[in-house]
Structure formats: structure tokens, C-alpha cells
Amino acid sequence: MKFPKKGVDWYYKSGKKYVTPVILIFFFIVAFVLICQMVKPESYNVKLFEVAEKTIRSPQTVEDTEKTKEEQLKAAADVEDVYVFNRETAQNRESLVSSLFAYVGEVNQEAAENDAKNKKAAEDANKATPKPTTIDQKLTSLKAKLSKNVSENVTDGISDTMLSILLRMDTKDLDAVEKEVISALDVAMEESVRKDNMTEVKVGARDTIELSNLSPSYKGVAKAILSYAIVPNEVYSAEQTADRRKEASANVIPVKILQGQVIVQEGQIIDREIYRQLALLNLLNQKMPIKQYAGFGLLLVSLASMLYFFTQRQKNLDHDKKNQALLVFSSVYVVILAMLVIIRYLEGVDISNISFLFPAAFGPMIIKILLNEKFAFMITIFTAIASFFVFQSDATTAVNVTVSTYILLSGLASIVVLRDYSRRSAILQSGFIVGLANIAFVFLLMMISNTGLVTFAFWVPVGYAFLGGIGSFVLGIGVIPVFETVFGMLTTSRLVELSNPNHPLLKKILMKAPGTYHHSLMVANLAESCADAIGANSLLVRVGCFYHDIGKTLRPPYFVENQLQGINPHDRLTPEQSRDIIIAHTTDGAAILRDNRFPQPIIDIALQHHGTTLVKYFYHKAKEQNPDISELEFRYPGPKPQTREIAIINVADSVEAAVRSCDEPTKDKIRAIVNSIVDDRIKDKQFIESDITFQEIEVVRETLCATLNGIYHQRIQYPDGK
Structure with missing residues (x-):
């Protein structure tokens, strides 16, 4: 096929610089589609209140936000109201009681002085002795004193009868009653007093008065004053209560559906909770969240950026060789992703441990021959990263790490073993050695994962690993001529x-x-x-x-x-x-x-x-x-x-x-x-x-x-x- 001369001239003069970016963008899109296709959750055709046809496990670890919110609300509700204890309240109430008795003494003192003054004035005037101050007069004077310029009107809480009894007492009795009331008040206010337990505290305080040595005629007034003096010394704090509930809510560990966790067992009825969890895991519609698509896109962009800057640092390559290296690396990576798709499909049809058949040495072997050892190390890392995401579905995290570690070790082994690649026989010999190394790697990883060494589940991946090692090199020998032709590569062979x-x-x-x-x-x-x-x-x-x-x-x-x-x-x-x-x-x-x-x-x-x-x-x-x-x-x-x-x-x-x-x-x-x-x-x-x-x-x-x-x-x- 002959291309028009004008077209060829345009390509070499200006069109050539557009070819590499276009091809790289194409490879990026293909890689993105392949990875998303592999990691996309499997879809299940299930309905509410039907019997599950198979056991469904979580393909990934996700937070159950709805359950987490329920636990947070529950934790906040379990936090009791916060009350602040005010020690000054007891002091204030004791001062109030002392003031009451002081006013009573003052009224009695004033009444006695007035009576004496009136009596002397009558004697001087040779008049009849006037009547002494009555209790009602004293009560009026006392109530006036107690209610003048005060923040708390004591007369509203203590009856006139109780006040009258106080006014009839002499100084000695007043001191005795005051002492017992303050003592009982001090004991009662040392404890937590709230509205909900105030009656209980007052009853206990009155019992203290009842057991005291006061005259029975004075115990009633002492109890009345004590009941009035006892008030709540702990006040509800809305701010502190809200802070503690917020803290309790924040301390709740998020509820997660763990990777590999059984969501529904085969034969189990799919209730609303199970259906909700399946929907949360996107197992009903084969859709991934947008942020997951964006995450994989950014991952590929990061890998592509590392590859680009790594290639630009290769001083032994000119501009055209660098572009060629990018194209070869990208195309091999896409081929590797396609192989992962095939292995992922075989896993989906329940072929046990088939992931160990993946030709992990294929990419490093080809890249080392076509480019150099540095690029081979890079594609080994890129492949291991991709495998970690690919093999996470329907598996536990331990299996993910095992397979990804195996792929990393097998790729590194191929780089180390492959030395002479000028002869096909030498390449095949390297493949055989890598196959043996793969057996050693699988044996080691199975021991670490505590798998039985004499079970069928152990020997199957061992066989797959050996075939994968040899198959990588056999496949590479067949594919290398294609790359040589397509990209004009020149290898030793x-x-x-x-x-x-x-x-x-x-x-x-x-x-x-x-x-x-x-x-x-x-x-x-x-x-x-x-x-x-x-x-x-x-x-x-x-x-x-x-x-x-x-x-x-x-x-x-x-x-x-x-x-x-x-x-x-x-x-x-x-x-x-x-x-x-x-x-x-x-x-x-x-x-x-x-x-x-x-x-x-x-x-x-x-x-x-x-x-x-x-x-x-x-x-x-x-x-x-x-x-x-x-x-x-x-x-x-x-x-x-x-x-x-x-x-x-x-x-x-x-x-x-x-x-x-x-x-x-x-x-x-x-x-x-x-x-x-x-x-x-x-x-x-x-x-x-x-x-x-x-x-x-x-x-x-x-x-x-x-x-x-x-x-x-x-x-x-x-x-x-x-």
C-alpha cells in the first residue's frame, strides 16, 4: 500500500508530533475502561423478600453511613443531662437563714426597747403602764424588714404562724433553733440537690431535725425554715450537655461492611436490611460511584505522569526514542490489563486460584528486551498496583495481598533471571527458572497465609504458578516480533x-x-x-x-x-x-x-x-x-x-x-x-x-x-x- 507523497511529507514535517500523544491518550482510555470493567461490582438480580440463590459477599469495605448515624444518635441519647454543682448556693442559703433569725432577734430587741421606753415615759407622767408590743405588731415589723429591698421575699415561703412562733422565742431558744437548722442545712446542701430529688433531700433534713434535742414545740418551725432553705444546688447546663453528646457521637466507630463479609447466605430471605446493604454496595445496578471512577482516573494519571517524567530523565534516549519507549510501555501495559480481564473472567466462573496462572513475568520480560531493565522494574510495579484492585472483588484482603505480592515477586524474578536474550533457547531457560521461582513464592505465601501444605488448595496454585512462569516467556517470544514490526524496535535477537x-x-x-x-x-x-x-x-x-x-x-x-x-x-x-x-x-x-x-x-x-x-x-x-x-x-x-x-x-x-x-x-x-x-x-x-x-x-x-x-x-x- 502506497501513501500519497503529500501525506507522507506532512507526517514527517508536522504530523509526526501529534501521533504519539494521540496514541498515548488512546492507550490511557483503553486502560481506564479495562480497569473499571474489572473492578466494577458484580450485579445480582435479587428482589425483596425472595430467597437468595447464592451467598453474596461484600466486594469491598464501605462505611454504612445509615447505621453509623443510628449509632451516633443512640450514643448521644445515652448521655445524661449535665448539671453544674454550685457550692455557693449552700453558703447563700445559710446566710439567708442567719439573716432571718437576726431579723427576728432585731424585732424582739426593738420591741423590748420600745416597751421599756414607753413604760418609763408613763411612770414619769404618772400615767398607767401601757400595753407591751403585741405579736401581731412584731410580725408586721418583721415582715416589713424581710420584704424591704430584697431579691427573695422570705415571707412568701414561711407562713405567719411560723414567724410568730419565732417571735415568741427568747434569745436562747432562737440560737438553739438557728444552730440546728444551719447544721442540718449544711449537711443537706453538701450533696447534689436537683428538682427531681429535692423532696427526698428535704425529708431527710427534716428527719435530722426530728432527731435533734430541740423542744418539740420548736421542731415544727425549724422544719419549715429548713424546707424553705433547701433549694437545688445543681443547675442543668444545656451547653455542656450538648458538648458531651456531640463528643459521644463523634467517638462512635463508623459501622463498616467489611470486604469479604457475608451479606446474605444462600437460601436466606432478603429482607429490607439486606436489600439496603446490597444497594449500598452497588450490587444491584452494576454501577460504581462517580468518585470511584474519578479515583481510578487519577490513579492512571499519576502512573502516566510518573512514567512520563521517568522517561524524560533517560539521557541516553533522544526525543524519538523516548516517544517510542512511551508507546511500547503503554501498549504492553494495556496487553497486561487485557490478560487481567481474562483471569478475572475465569475467576468469575469459579475456577479456584486461577489468579496464580497470570503471566506476571510477561510484561517485565518484554520491556527488558525491548527497552531496558529500568522500565522493566517500573512495569512490574504498575502491574502489581493494578492487580491489587482487580483481585479484590469477591475475595478477602489477605487473598488480595497474596496475589499482588506473588505478581510483584514473579515480575522481579524475571528481570533478575533474564540475562541472555539473544537466543530463544536462553529465553526459554530463563522461563523455566522463573517457573521454579514462582513455585517457591507460592509456597512461601501459602505458609504465611496458614494454608495447609498437603491440601488440594495448596498444590493447585503451585501448578498454576509454574505454568504462568514458563508461559510468560513462551508468550513473550511469540509477541516480541509483533512489537518489533509495529514499533520498528530492534532487539538483540x-x-x-x-x-x-x-x-x-x-x-x-x-x-x-x-x-x-x-x-x-x-x-x-x-x-x-x-x-x-x-x-x-x-x-x-x-x-x-x-x-x-x-x-x-x-x-x-x-x-x-x-x-x-x-x-x-x-x-x-x-x-x-x-x-x-x-x-x-x-x-x-x-x-x-x-x-x-x-x-x-x-x-x-x-x-x-x-x-x-x-x-x-x-x-x-x-x-x-x-x-x-x-x-x-x-x-x-x-x-x-x-x-x-x-x-x-x-x-x-x-x-x-x-x-x-x-x-x-x-x-x-x-x-x-x-x-x-x-x-x-x-x-x-x-x-x-x-x-x-x-x-x-x-x-x-x-x-x-x-x-x-x-x-x-x-x-x-x-x-x-x-
């Missing part, structure tokens, strides 16, 4: 596959352009040595060299290494025509590799290995014919080398061709050629877009000289016949 001499394109080079084939092998040896010397990807360099000149297979005779002795097709062409044929081999080679779905790094080598260098021979030939010819017209279209690997090939390609064309190359000649080409590339600024350093260029320079000296070493001339 893929490079080894491309380096096979029986590959169709290598056989094509050998058959159509044998000189180019030999040249490519020589360049591969040189470039590989240089890559090893500076720590670059030597396998990529070697394989890239095999294919870097595949564009020459379209016109083999036009390239010197394929020309027969004395026959040069360029002799019949203009310099411009020759230039076009020579330059075209880079773009033709990239097109051939692209049509054969080669990884992008190999395509880049074919396209960039000449950079924007000048086709000097035909340029100078054209300049002889037209001195005004522009140098730009005879340069390769580029781009310049973008990586260290391509920069190495750029130099090695030219050096190999130059040394091969040299007669009897010596060490000095080789070094001169190498220095000339390297200096020319630096002067021409061919390496400014790659990440190769000047120090590494010097290492490449020395490595080329040493390798070429080993290839073209001078042979000892032996005498004839010896």
Missing part, C-alpha cells in the same frame, strides 16, 4: 536474525553486487572494532554495515567495487548523471529496507551513512566543465549521522574504500588516509548532530589504524622455491 548470511537481502547483495558484499563485510569488521572501543552498540553497527549499501544492488556496475576490469559505465555519462546514480544508493537502500519492514535503526544507517558529504570525484569533473557549478549540488541529501554508530560507519566506509584502492598500503599510508578522512569529516561538520565526542573520535581513529594494519600487514618476501 532481531539483529542476530538479520546477521544470518542466508537472509534474502544479504543473498541478493552477494548475487547482484559481490564487490559491494565484500566491501560491506570489511566495513563491518572495521566499524565493529571501533564500536567496541568506545562502548557503542557493536552488534547494531555490524548488522547495519551488512545492509548499508544495499541500494547499490539496483545499479551494481556503476560502483567501482563491482566493475569489471577496464569497464566503467560512468565514462558514457555526464558528471550530473553519475552524481545522481551514486547519491541515489542511500535513498534507494532506505526504500528497499523500508519495503522489507526492517527496523528503523538499520534504515537510518542506510540513509545517513554518507551524511551530507561531497561526491568529490564527479564534482571536480563537473567543475572542469563548468567552473560556476555549486558544491551543494554534489552533496548527499543526508541527514547527517544522528548517532555514534552511524558516525563510526560514516568514517569506516570511506576509510575501507580508500585503503583498498591504495597500492601496497603501509602503516604510514594507512594512518595518513585515516587522518585525512577523519579530519575532513570534522571540518565538514558531519558529526555535529550525533552524540559522538572528540575523545571518542580519537579512539575511533586509533582503532581504525590498528585494525587496518592487522589486515594489510606487510608479508615477508620468501625466496623462490622456498
